[in-house]
Amino acid sequence: MSIPDPSGSRTEGLPPTELELSRLGEEETDVVSIAELANYIGQDVAVAGWVVHWRSSGRIAFVVLRDGTGTVQVVFRRPPGASSEGFQEGKDPVPHFALETALRVEGRVRSDPRAPSGVEIEGTAWTVVGESDGEYPIQPKAHGVDYLLDWRHLWIRAPRQAAILRLRAAVGRAIRQFLDQAGFVAVDPPILTPTAAEGTTTLFAVDYFGDRAYLSQSGQLYLEALAMALGRVYAFGPTFRAERSKTRRHLVEFWMVEPEMAFCTFEENLLWQERLISAVVEYVLAHCRSELQLLGRDIARLEQIRPPFPRLTYDEALVALKEQGMELAWGEDLGAPEEAALSQRFERPLFITHFPAAIKAFYMQPDPQRPEVVLAADLLAPEGYGEVIGGSERIADYHLLMRRIEEAGLPPESYRWYLDLRRWGSVPHSGFGVGLERLVAWLGGLPHVREAAAFPRMLYRLRP
Ligand code: 4AD
Ligand code: MG
Numbered sequence: 001m002s003i004p005d006p007s008g009s010r011t012e013g014l015p016p017t018e019l020e021l022s023r024l025g026e027e028e029t030d031v032v033s034i035a036e037l038a039n040y041i042g043q044d045v046a047v048a049g050w051v052v053h054w055r056s057s058g059r060i061a062f063v064v065l066r067d068g069t070g071t072v073q074v075v076f077r078r079p080p081g082a083s084s085e086g087f088q089e090g091k092d093p094v095p096h097f098a099l100e101t102a103l104r105v106e107g108r109v110r111s112d113p114r115a116p117s118g119v120e121i122e123g124t125a126w127t128v129v130g131e132s133d134g135e136y137p138i139q140p141k142a143h144g145v146d147y148l149l150d151w152r153h154l155w156i157r158a159p160r161q162a163a164i165l166r167l168r169a170a171v172g173r174a175i176r177q178f179l180d181q182a183g184f185v186a187v188d189p190p191i192l193t194p195t196a197a198e199g200t201t202t203l204f205a206v207d208y209f210g211d212r213a214y215l216s217q218s219g220q221l222y223l224e225a226l227a228m229a230l231g232r233v234y235a236f237g238p239t240f241r242a243e244r245s246k247t248r249r250h251l252v253e254f255w256m257v258e259p260e261m262a263f264c265t266f267e268e269n270l271l272w273q274e275r276l277i278s279a280v281v282e283y284v285l286a287h288c289r290s291e292l293q294l295l296g297r298d299i300a301r302l303e304q305i306r307p308p309f310p311r312l313t314y315d316e317a318l319v320a321l322k323e324q325g326m327e328l329a330w331g332e333d334l335g336a337p338e339e340a341a342l343s344q345r346f347e348r349p350l351f352i353t354h355f356p357a358a359i360k361a362f363y364m365q366p367d368p369q370r371p372e373v374v375l376a377a378d379l380l381a382p383e384g385y386g387e388v389i390g391g392s393e394r395i396a397d398y399h400l401l402m403r404r405i406e407e408a409g410l411p412p413e414s415y416r417w418y419l420d421l422r423r424w425g426s427v428p429h430s431g432f433g434v435g436l437e438r439l440v441a442w443l444g445g446l447p448h449v450r451e452a453a454a455f456p457r458m459l460y461r462l463r464p
Contacts, residue, residue, distance in 0.1 A: 031104070035069035037119045040109045047072065047121065048104045048129065050157070051097045061095050063123070065103060068162070073115060074105050076123040095126065099139075100157070102130035152455055153464045163291040164451050167284065168440045170291075174283035175257050175434070176236065178276055184232045184259060189219030191238065195414045197221050198361060202241040215240035218433060220363075221418050223260035224394060227429055228421055234259040246459050247336065248448040249386055249438055253457035260431035266365070266375035266393040269430035270351060273379055273389055274307040276434070277349060281305040284443055297445040301383060304347040311351040314373065317342055333359045340384035349388070353377040362408040363401070365393040379432075385442040391432025398422035 032045045049067030056062065061076045076095055097103065104127045112120040137151050138158065148155045155161055180186070194211075196203055197218040204215040219235040226233045236257045243250045259272060281302055284292070292299055312320065317338075318328055324341050328334070334342070334352065343350050354373040357366055364374035376392035395401040401422055405412050412419070437452035450456040455464065 033069040034065070034067045034072045034117065037070075037072060037109050037117060037121070041111050041119065042109065044106065044108050044124075045121070046104060046106045047074075049102070051099055051101045051103060051132070054097050054099070056096070063095070063097060063103070063105070065105065066157070066159075070117050071159075072117050072119060072121055073112075074107060074121040074123040076126075097128075098132035098134070099136040100154075101128060101132040103127065104129055149450070149456070149461060150464075156454060159294060161451065163294045164440065164444055164446065165454060167288050167291045167295070167444050168436070168452055170284060170288050171280055171436065171440055171443060172236070172255075174280040175276065177283070178279040179234045179257075179259060182232070182275075184234045185226075185230045187223070187226045187230070187233045187235055188237065189216065189222035189226070189235050191216045195221075196410065198241070200410075202243055204240045204242045217241055218256065219258050220260065220431060220433065221415075223258055223431060224418070224429060225421055227260040227262040227431070228425065228427070231263075232259070232261045244459060249336070249441070251437055251449055251453060251456055251458060254438075254449075254453070255436035256433045257436065258431060258433045260429065262429045263427050264393075264430040265428055266377075266430060269391055269393060269432060270309075270311075270353075270377060271307075273351075273377075273391060273432055274309050277309075277379070277389075277439075278305060278307050280439070281443070292444070295444050295446070297443075301347070302443065305349065305382075309349045309351055309379070310346050311353055311377075312342065313354040314352060314356065315354070317352050320345065331356050331358060334378075336386055339378075339380050339386040343380040343382050343386065344384060347382055349382060350380045351377045352380060360392070362404040362410065363392070363394050365395050366400075375430075377432075381438070381442040383442070383445075385438065387435075388438045388442060389432050389434045391430065393428065393430040396422060396426045396428055398426065 030046050031048045032040055034047060034049065037045070037047070047065060047067060049065040051063055052066045052071060053064035054061065059077065063074045063076070064071055065074055105121065105123050106125040107121040107123040110120050110122055111118065138148070138154055156165065176186070192206070192208065192213045193216050194213060196214065197216065197220055202217060206213050206215060216239055218239055219237070223233055223235055234257060237255065238253055239256045240253050243252055259276070261269070261272070285299070285302055317334065318330065320342060321328060321338055326338055326341055328338065342352070353376070354367060355376050357364065357372055357374045360374050360376050364376045367373050367375055374392060378387045379389035380386055381388045395404060398419060401419060402412060405415050437449040440446070440452035441449045444452070446452060450458060
């Protein structure tokens, strides 16, 4: 097989075919992935993975192997090949493997309708690739979450955790696919920034050669500049908030996808959000059935998700909350309990729009009819998951933006370049930010966002 290389040995400039891509890596190994085993029934194969379960009854040993693509049971009944020892006909011991021993196994694939994968391997030989160092810290019993987080580097091997990470990958793929196909240009704003994008209380300061820099809270300000250069853009990357909150939906480091569109009004911004979320749900339903089932997700709830999404203004939300016995004074922000109560009323995600300007970011466009509220919306996921998107139309007028920067107590000289965008061809523009871990938590039905991150960063957790 050949794949294109810069020297042009293959037909120049042509991308690899799907067949070529699917064979990538095959030449280096004869090992078959467990997910592919069903295509090898009756054939002799090699698989490589880790022992998740072992038991023996006399002269037979049952070994369940996991390789990241799935699990399969390997049954050893006969003396294995020369590469192994200690499994001799009529004699104990049968091969005994501690949990998480890494093995390479050879054997014949058999159809087994009772097995979850539909196959089993009749083992003929094995090689220990990596020994397991005694008692594995994660046993099939209930461990506390703090204990599991201390062992996060091993906990991610558990089926539920691996399913979540696969779901996260699929959600990221769906987002990129949707935005790429819609003509958005993927861009990468800086992580080290000189100014706040989302309020000064959650900034992470780092020493920048004697100067002070902050880890990015949001790429938005840079995305606005990029949208004026490229039209529709998006960033997808890590963001940081020195959040002192210890809740089920706050992380200190999280990933955000941030689309930003030039010539885009508040109204159109909401349509993009609906389309994106609906496309992601559709993708996940089509490609992540087994993960959702493993997670015990009520899939019927996700099947309800399609546009249009209901909307309430902030004022209407206050009225609805009052009916539910939760009274808020005008100007107070919605907390998690209020968001949960509102979203329980609908099966689809719910937009809350037109928030009081005072509780929202300085860059949001005031409603021309009613300047005390802004053209901003939060999208609340159903089932009590709360805010998954924050977005708005941005202020396009130079003088208004300058005033809002000053009112927010921010130093205008630091925002000089951002104000410049309003000096040369300012246009109506809008954008939004989707928190990836919150989206995954909702789609996967997870009780806490921490499981949606491979190595979550939280108020009291920086390790491992
Ligand atoms: O509402 P936020 O703060 O909006 C912004 O940062 C805008 N600048 C985005 C934009 O318009 N380009 O954050 C956006 C989303 C939230 O709705 C939430 O899903 C997620 O980011 N988020 C968090 N996720 C986990 N932990 C935290 N501490 C989060 N803070 C925000
Ligand atoms: Mg928000």
